[in-house]
Amino acid sequence: MAHTLAGRPETATQAKVLKLLRDEGPLSRVELADRLGVSRTTMASEVSRLTELGLAEGAGPAASRGGRRSTLVDLSSDVRFVGVAIGATTVSVALTDGRLTVLGQRSVDMDVRLGPEPVLARALELTHKVLAEHGVTRPAGVGVGVPGPVDFHGGMPVSPPIMPGWDGYPVRDALARELGCPVLLDNDVNVMALGEQHSGVAKAARDFLFVKIGTGIGCGIVVDGQLYRGVDGCAGDIGHIRVEEFGPTCACGNTGCLEAFFGGAALARDALAAARGGRSPALASLLAEKGENGELTGADVAAAVAMGDPYSVQMIRDGGHRVGWVLASLVSFFNPGLIVIGGRVARLGHPLLAEIRGVVYRRSLPLATGNLPVVLSEMGDDAGVVGAAALISDAIFAAP
Amino acid sequence: MAHTLAGRPETATQAKVLKLLRDEGPLSRVELADRLGVSRTTMASEVSRLTELGLAEGAGPAASRGGRRSTLVDLSSDVRFVGVAIGATTVSVALTDGRLTVLGQRSVDMDVRLGPEPVLARALELTHKVLAEHGVTRPAGVGVGVPGPVDFHGGMPVSPPIMPGWDGYPVRDALARELGCPVLLDNDVNVMALGEQHSGVAKAARDFLFVKIGTGIGCGIVVDGQLYRGVDGCAGDIGHIRVEEFGPTCACGNTGCLEAFFGGAALARDALAAARGGRSPALASLLAEKGENGELTGADVAAAVAMGDPYSVQMIRDGGHRVGWVLASLVSFFNPGLIVIGGRVARLGHPLLAEIRGVVYRRSLPLATGNLPVVLSEMGDDAGVVGAAALISDAIFAAP
Numbered sequence: 001m002a003h004t005l006a007g008r009p010e011t012a013t014q015a016k017v018l019k020l021l022r023d024e025g026p027l028s029r030v031e032l033a034d035r036l037g038v039s040r041t042t043m044a045s046e047v048s049r050l051t052e053l054g055l056a057e058g059a060g061p062a063a064s065r066g067g068r069r070s071t072l073v074d075l076s077s078d079v080r081f082v083g084v085a086i087g088a089t090t091v092s093v094a095l096t097d098g099r100l101t102v103l104g105q106r107s108v109d110m111d112v113r114l115g116p117e118p119v120l121a122r123a124l125e126l127t128h129k130v131l132a133e134h135g136v137t138r139p140a141g142v143g144v145g146v147p148g149p150v151d152f153h154g155g156m157p158v159s160p161p162i163m164p165g166w167d168g169y170p171v172r173d174a175l176a177r178e179l180g181c182p183v184l185l186d187n188d189v190n191v192m193a194l195g196e197q198h199s200g201v202a203k204a205a206r207d208f209l210f211v212k213i214g215t216g217i218g219c220g221i222v223v224d225g226q227l228y229r230g231v232d233g234c235a236g237d238i239g240h241i242r243v244e245e246f247g248p249t250c251a252c253g254n255t256g257c258l259e260a261f262f263g264g265a266a267l268a269r270d271a272l273a274a275a276r277g278g279r280s281p282a283l284a285s286l287l288a289e290k291g292e293n294g295e296l297t298g299a300d301v302a303a304a305v306a307m308g309d310p311y312s313v314q315m316i317r318d319g320g321h322r323v324g325w326v327l328a329s330l331v332s333f334f335n336p337g338l339i340v341i342g343g344r345v346a347r348l349g350h351p352l353l354a355e356i357r358g359v360v361y362r363r364s365l366p367l368a369t370g371n372l373p374v375v376l377s378e379m380g381d382d383a384g385v386v387g388a389a390a391l392i393s394d395a396i397f398a399a400p
Numbered sequence: 401m402a403h404t405l406a407g408r409p410e411t412a413t414q415a416k417v418l419k420l421l422r423d424e425g426p427l428s429r430v431e432l433a434d435r436l437g438v439s440r441t442t443m444a445s446e447v448s449r450l451t452e453l454g455l456a457e458g459a460g461p462a463a464s465r466g467g468r469r470s471t472l473v474d475l476s477s478d479v480r481f482v483g484v485a486i487g488a489t490t491v492s493v494a495l496t497d498g499r500l501t502v503l504g505q506r507s508v509d510m511d512v513r514l515g516p517e518p519v520l521a522r523a524l525e526l527t528h529k530v531l532a533e534h535g536v537t538r539p540a541g542v543g544v545g546v547p548g549p550v551d552f553h554g555g556m557p558v559s560p561p562i563m564p565g566w567d568g569y570p571v572r573d574a575l576a577r578e579l580g581c582p583v584l585l586d587n588d589v590n591v592m593a594l595g596e597q598h599s600g601v602a603k604a605a606r607d608f609l610f611v612k613i614g615t616g617i618g619c620g621i622v623v624d625g626q627l628y629r630g631v632d633g634c635a636g637d638i639g640h641i642r643v644e645e646f647g648p649t650c651a652c653g654n655t656g657c658l659e660a661f662f663g664g665a666a667l668a669r670d671a672l673a674a675a676r677g678g679r680s681p682a683l684a685s686l687l688a689e690k691g692e693n694g695e696l697t698g699a700d701v702a703a704a705v706a707m708g709d710p711y712s713v714q715m716i717r718d719g720g721h722r723v724g725w726v727l728a729s730l731v732s733f734f735n736p737g738l739i740v741i742g743g744r745v746a747r748l749g750h751p752l753l754a755e756i757r758g759v760v761y762r763r764s765l766p767l768a769t770g771n772l773p774v775v776l777s778e779m780g781d782d783a784g785v786v787g788a789a790a791l792i793s794d795a796i797f798a799a800p
Contacts, residue, residue, distance in 0.1 A: 159766065159767060207630070221733075231735050231737035231772075235735035236733060237732045237733070237735075237765045238732060240765060241728075241729040242729070254763065326729070329642070329726070333619065333734075335634050335635035364640075365634055367549055368634050368637065371631075372631075
């Protein structure tokens with residue numbers, strides 16, 4: 001069996017080599033030595049050791065730079081990671097190679113409110129299926145994202161508002177026991193930020209915010225290339241920032257939270273009310289198609305927007321406006337170099353983006369917005385699974 | 401002359417030794433070796449080199465740990481830094497030793513709106529006086545804080561709203577030329593955060609926010625022990641976060657900014673209106689004492705609060721409430737380990753703090769506030785000058 005558990009780097013230099021190869025692809029020994037500021041002799045022996053450990057391998061001759069031809073070094077083609085993205089309504093599992101390219105993926109619709117046992121059983125089932133399809137017995141590691149606050153060191157959710165039954169459940173250790181490999185758990189937004197950093201529009205950014213607008217709203221914070229989790233691991237919880245003194249009651253118990261006004265759950269609620277209340281013929285006809293007890297989703301609102309429904313367009317504008325106010329505050333506070341907007345509701349696309357940009361550019365300090373791109377994610381659902389694989393690869397490719 | 405320009409560390413280990421001695425006081429060679437994880441032989445030679453460079457010196461025998469007695473190492477008693485704190489209405493200069501203990505200090509009232517030439521001339525005059533009083537010909541370096549956004553790499557203010565005439569003025573280079581030593585410039589809030597980190601309540605904190613409520617309102621952000629300046633150097637500009645859709649026009653041109661509602665300038669404006677409008681007999685009598693064209697300040701409001709004036713107490717409560725809303729958002733976003741409230745308006749003390757705490761603890765994620773102290777600075781005016789000295793000492797004691 002080719003795909004077995006890989007070794008771990010034994011020195012800081014070996015760890016840096018692995019991350020460079022993961023993020024940039026094959027490099028020559030000479031380039032590696034130059035990039036990391038070590039001698040060519042040292043690099044030659046570090047690369048040999050990585051090869052012995054089953055983490056690196058040769059990849060043909062490098063382009064000539066004059067003098068003796070150097071050989072390209074690549075990550076071992078045996079290295080496999082798994083990324084598991086547990087969302088409010090879906091579970092997705094992807095198998096990646098060492099460079100976090102997705103080799104295979106499986107998703108199912110599943111309500112996270114069913115609790116940890118059935119959801120994790122399903123995630124394991126998908127994982128085993130994907131591994132079997134690609135002839136992998138044991139991956140190097142598995143990263144997992146869940147839609148709520150996580151005690152990163154403890155590997156478990158902490159009082160997650162939309163995940164009843166998950167509080168304190170040892171997700172990381174339970175999965176590690178079943179899979180027999182290292183597992184790391186983080187919240188879904190942090191994981192998506194890592195995905196954007198590795199494969200998305202944030203590739204060149206050192207300090208950026210990733211804003212997820214899905215069922216809930218959250219923010220991943222990257223400072224100097226590293227995820228910033230905060231003192232208790234709950235940084236980025238912007239869904240519960242107050243946008244108005246009064247307003248709908250939020251799942252957290254307060255009123256006026258951003259998430260209670262916008263995000264997938266609020267949008268579905270408002271769409272249903274508009275359909276039933278006769279304020280939107282487009283939403284009413286979409287609701288009628290679903291039969292008795294049917295419900296509307298963010299996707300239906302997107303469909304109504306595409307049909308030119310004025311009420312739905314106004315819902316998106318109002319929501320984007322409120323997200324914009326919160327982001328304007330965060331730009332003044334944090335002065336990021338880039339803001340990426342992702343998550344399912346973000347697929348409402350340019351009308352939403354235009355509204356967010358309008359407020360951010362008007363309301364933040366001019367110095368902070370002079371060079372600040374606010375862009376939509378281009379990764380779709382991949383941000384979560386690729387980011388989860390990035391999370392565990394960071395740990396596997398870390399210095400001892 | 402004993403006090404001349406000190407050398408610079410030549411290795412990363414030497415730099416770390418200097419910062420440890422600055423922050424913790426004399427340590428034995430053995431303790432230094434253990435703390436920095438280098439051999440005792442290496443440490444002995446690094447310390448010798450620091451002594452030759454005039455940066456360190458012996459400080460008597462260390463307490464016995466069994467075996468041969470070790471000698472304490474201290475920073476050279478010749479090292480001198482200068483911290484210059486330029487505020488909206490004052491200029492303060494302090495001379496410190498290598499451990500940032502203030503040896504002498506001078507302050508004058510001066511309006512920053514007079515522009516850079518007269519203000520910097522005054523700052524230089526105070527600096528020369530303090531240096532002469534302590535027999536110092538040339539300090540190791542000078543740190544400077546100004547009340548506005550700063551291009552840290554360029555060493556100049558950038559479009560500072562309350563500093564007309566200072567935009568793009570090369571403050572750092574002008575002072576370095578006059579003083580013949582290294583100079584660094586940053587905004588006053590960042591500098592005060594460094595002061596709190598070195599000598600104040602934030603001494604043990606790795607991730608904290610320092611909130612200054614003075615003429616303006618701003619925030620210093622420390623991430624993993626390092627000041628976070630943001631991509632354009634303007635992180636922490638929380639005075640211009642919107643707290644209400646409408647409200648008084650701010651110096652920045654927008655409406656509804658926190659700073660336009662609260663902070664020294666807003667408080668003085670509201671106090672004057674209340675005194676003239678007959679809403680506060682206490683403020684009216686304080687105003688009468690100042691004669692024709694007299695103005696009220698934050699200090700007068702503090703006096704009125706002490707006299708039990710209900711209108712003044714309400715002003716503080718309203719202001720504290722608005723500051724609390726903004727900080728609650730930042731706690732949800734940033735999950736800091738500590739919030740320190742400083743600046744002149746913060747001297748209104750516990751009524752203000754109580755209001756801020758009330759909102760923060762009620763409105764932020766419980767996980768983020770479980771262990772979150774919100775405290776008043778105990779450094780008073782020293783935070784600015786000590787922090788400015790800390791700023792330049794960080795650069796002088798940095799690895800080459």
